[in-house]
Amino acid sequence: MAFPDGTLRRIFERIDSPVSLLRAAATCKRWHIIASPTFLRRYRSAHPARAFVAGAYFNDSTLLSSLMPPIRSVAHSSSSSLVDAKQARDRPSFVPASPSVDARKFSLDFLPDDSDDAAWTVFDSHGSLLLHNRTRIGLSSAAAAVFPDMFVCEPATRQYKRIPRPPPKFLSKSINNIDNSYTDAYLIEGGNGTADCIISMSNFKVLCVFHGVFSHYTVTFTAGATTDSWRSSAPPTPTKISWPSYAKASASMPTSYPATRSLSSGHWAAREAHGHYRDENLKVFKRVEDGDWALDKSVVLPEATRGLPGYKPEFFESPMNILTRGPGFVVLSPQVVERWLVSVDLETMEVSPAEEEMGVMVYGCALPWPPALNASV
Amino acid sequence: MAAPESGDGNNGAARMVTLISSDNTRFEVEAAAASLSQTLQLTILDGGGGGGDGIPLPNVDSATLSKVLEYCIKHAPAAANGGAPNATAVDRAELERFDNEFVNIDQSVLYSLIMAAHNLEIEGLQSLVAKKVADMIKGKSPMEIRRTLGFPDPTPEEQAEMNAHMLEYGWAYE
Numbered sequence: 001m002a003f004p005d006g007t008l009r010r011i012f013e014r015i016d017s018p019v020s021l022l023r024a025a026a027t028c029k030r031w032h033i034i035a036s037p038t039f040l041r042r043y044r045s046a047h048p049a050r051a052f053v054a055g056a057y058f059n060d061s062t063l064l065s066s067l068m069p070p071i072r073s074v075a076h077s078s079s080s081s082l083v084d085a086k087q088a089r090d091r092p093s094f095v096p097a098s099p100s101v102d103a104r105k106f107s108l109d110f111l112p113d114d115s116d117d118a119a120w121t122v123f124d125s126h127g128s129l130l131l132h133n134r135t136r137i138g139l140s141s142a143a144a145a146v147f148p149d150m151f152v153c154e155p156a157t158r159q160y161k162r163i164p165r166p167p168p169k170f171l172s173k174s175i176n177n178i179d180n181s182y183t184d185a186y187l188i189e190g191g192n193g194t195a196d197c198i199i200s201m202s203n204f205k206v207l208c209v210f211h212g213v214f215s216h217y218t219v220t221f222t223a224g225a226t227t228d229s230w231r232s233s234a235p236p237t238p239t240k241i242s243w244p245s246y247a248k249a250s251a252s253m254p255t256s257y258p259a260t261r262s263l264s265s266g267h268w269a270a271r272e273a274h275g276h277y278r279d280e281n282l283k284v285f286k287r288v289e290d291g292d293w294a295l296d297k298s299v300v301l302p303e304a305t306r307g308l309p310g311y312k313p314e315f316f317e318s319p320m321n322i323l324t325r326g327p328g329f330v331v332l333s334p335q336v337v338e339r340w341l342v343s344v345d346l347e348t349m350e351v352s353p354a355e356e357e358m359g360v361m362v363y364g365c366a367l368p369w370p371p372a373l374n375a376s377v
Numbered sequence: 378m379a380a381p382e383s384g385d386g387n388n389g390a391a392r393m394v395t396l397i398s399s400d401n402t403r404f405e406v407e408a409a410a411a412s413l414s415q416t417l418q419l420t421i422l423d424g425g426g427g428g429g430d431g432i433p434l435p436n437v438d439s440a441t442l443s444k445v446l447e448y449c450i451k452h453a454p455a456a457a458n459g460g461a462p463n464a465t466a467v468d469r470a471e472l473e474r475f476d477n478e479f480v481n482i483d484q485s486v487l488y489s490l491i492m493a494a495h496n497l498e499i500e501g502l503q504s505l506v507a508k509k510v511a512d513m514i515k516g517k518s519p520m521e522i523r524r525t526l527g528f529p530d531p532t533p534e535e536q537a538e539m540n541a542h543m544l545e546y547g548w549a550y551e
Contacts, residue, residue, distance in 0.1 A: 003510075004495045010507035015515055022549040026519040026542035028528065028535065054548075100516060105548040156548040367548070 008033055013043060018052055018367050019100045044369060054106060054156065055096040057122050057130060057363045092122045092130075094155070094365075106365070110158040111151065124187040125363035127199035128154050131187040131206065147182050152204060152223070156368050159201050161228075163221055170219045170232045171210060183209040190222060198369060282320075282332070282344055299349040301332070301342075308353055310340050394426030396446075402439035403431055406446050410453040415498035436496050441489040448502050451475050456501070480509040484527060518550070519543075 003011065012034055015021045021043070025034040033039065044052075091108040111120060111132070124131040134149040153160035171181070186207045189199035206221040219232050282299050302316045315334035320342075331354045332342045341354035392408040396417075408426070412418040417432065426432040434442065455472060480487065487506065494502040514522050519539050523531065531539065543550050 003491065007491055007495050007503065007507060010503060011510045011514070014504075014508045014511035016511075017515065019549045020515045020517075022546050023517065023519055024514050024522060026539050026546075027522045028531075029538070102548070102550070105550075 002030075005033065009039065012039070013046055016047065016051060017098070017100050018043075018047075018369065040369075050097070052366045052369055053097040054101050054128070054365050054367045055094055055103070057092040057094055057108075057125065057155075057365055059092050059121050091120045092132075092363075106155045108153070108155060110155075111153060111160060122363045124185065125365055126187040126189065126204070128156055128366045128368040129187060129199055129201070129204055130155065130363060130365060131185065147208075148185070150185060150206065152187065152201070152206065154201050154368060155365060157201070161201065161223060163206050164228075166208065166219045166221070166230045170230060172217065181210045185209065190224070200368065282330070282349075299344065299351070301351075304349075304351045305342055308342065308351065310353075312338075312340075315340060394421055395431035396426070396442065397431045397433045398437055398439040398442045399435050400439050402442070404439075404442060404446055406450065407453065409457055410446065410449040413449045413452060413456055413499050413501065415500070417497060434497075437493050438489070441486075441493050444486065444490060445493050445497065445499070445502065448479060448505075449499070452501055476505055480505060 008031070012021060012024065012031075015024060021034060025031055091111065094103050094106040094108070096103045096106070108120065111134075119135045121133045121135070122130050123133055130153050132151045132153065134151060136149075147165050150163040151160050152163060186209075187199075188205050188207055190203040190205050202223060202225040204223050206223075208219050208221065210217055210219065217232065219230060222229050222231070282301055301320060302313065305311055315336060318335040320332040320334050330344050330346065332344065334340055343352050343354035344350070345352075393405050394408045394411050394417075396404045396406060396411065398404070408421050411426070412421055417426070420426060420432055437445070452472065455468070480490075482490075487509065490502070491506045491510070493499075494506055510526075513525050517525060519542075520531075522528075
């Protein structure tokens with residue numbers, strides 16, 4: 001069948017899986033019409049974000065369960081001492097989002113394994129990329145905490161890039177004049193975050209947060225098509241919203257929050273842990289058009305959770321930890337020895353008692369898009 | 378051919394037009410149904426197709442035209458309601474059932490319909506046949522797609538291109 005161009009476009013727009021679309025592109029030369037940027041843009045906007053989800057990664061569950069007691073931070077660092085040699089060879093597992101995705105193609109076996117004692121942990125994801133931390137047995141956790149051995153990878157295309165240490169000129173000494181000031185890192189898209197600017201191996205940033213003398217400061221690694229660079233950056237959030245609210249919750253992006261990253265200041269307040277900063281609200285931020293962030297909704301935790309079984313006012317004397325993020329929800333726990341888990345639906349902001357089994361951090365991973373189809377083939 | 382319950386009330390009786398297929402068969406149909414075709418709508422608005430004149434359609438044979446008109450007659454009432462915002466769920470379900478049944482056809486017929494819907498610019502029918510082809514493509518490998526759609530066997534060059542594509546986009550293949 002030789003279809004008219006307009007008909008061909010209509011057909012391709014109705015193929016609901018990007019995987020099927022790519023296969024169709026290979027069928028014959030004329031069908032490379034798919035490769036036009038205009039078509040790919042239209043296709044992307046005509047389909048729900050979940051169509052582009054490849055699946056989700058989660059870190060080794062035995063490792064995670066050892067990190068689970070709520071009194072301990074769920075941060076990715078400081079885990080090396082808990083890793084034994086057997087677990088070290090385990091890499092984060094992949095669960096495909098649909099039967100059309102072949103899980104084997106998303107295996108992380110391509111990550112460099114120059115020694116037996118490396119353990120890989122995903123700690124952020126965005127679009128088709130993952131941010132990993134590589135830890136080694138025998139390396140003290142204090143040393144690893146100075147600056148983690150970070151890698152960004154794209155599982156679908158089996159590419160990776162090691163994130164170098166930031167140049168010393170960007171780092172200030174912390175209050176005790178100790179270098180141990182690295183706090184966290186976030187994987188974000190390069191550019192200004194508009195729809196045309198999709199994260200890829202040649203267009204991403206790793207925003208690293210350090211604890212300075214009086215406040216947090218950030219240093220950003222920018223990967224470009226030709227060169228990579230570091231620069232120190234001001235908080236990208238509007239002034240009325242405090243910096244610590246800037247969020248890492250890409251896990252909740254692919255399904256229900258296509259353009260939203262969300263999280264709470266509680267997460268950050270917990271990290272600050274000095275008592276002078278306290279916020280009882282769980283806030284969800286939304287990316288607005290110019291790439292900035294704005295407060296979308298919030299819930300006052302002590303009030304919202306008052307009716308839940310096991311509630312105690314003292315749970316809120318310190319900010320709550322965020323234990324887990326999943327698609328569209330977070331699980332919170334107070335910083336007390338007692339275990340009391342609350343799940344918050346980020347769509348409705350409704351709170352409910354959380355199941356212990358929900359305690360696995362999920363990192364969504366999207367298909368690379370737009371695919372770098374060669375229009376001239 | 379069963380007429381829809383009512384026309385749009387012009388002069389009591391619905392206005393009729395005559396269409397003539399490539400093999401010279403004459404089809405008399407309500408103007409409202411024929412106007413689902415953007416191409417025909419212009420002619421009809423100009424007053425064409427009435428009386429004994431008829432509108433010749435040299436690119437559409439009678440078998441295809443009768444199929445196309447079956448679609449137009451079924452969809453005309455809903456289209457007259459501006460996409461049927463006030464249609465009941467039952468009406469919509471009935472149209473959906475009709476559509477599914479309608480494209481459950483031979484590939485040669487489907488292909489004729491695709492070309493007719495394209496030439497006559499019938500939006501709804503174009504969408505319907507495109508969806509049908511999309512469903513035939515989904516989940517198949519490039520070779521399976523070629524076979525499904527009756528493409529000739531690939532030339533060695535085409536085969537080489539397909540292999541290269543599969544190598545580059547390994548994640549999209551099993």
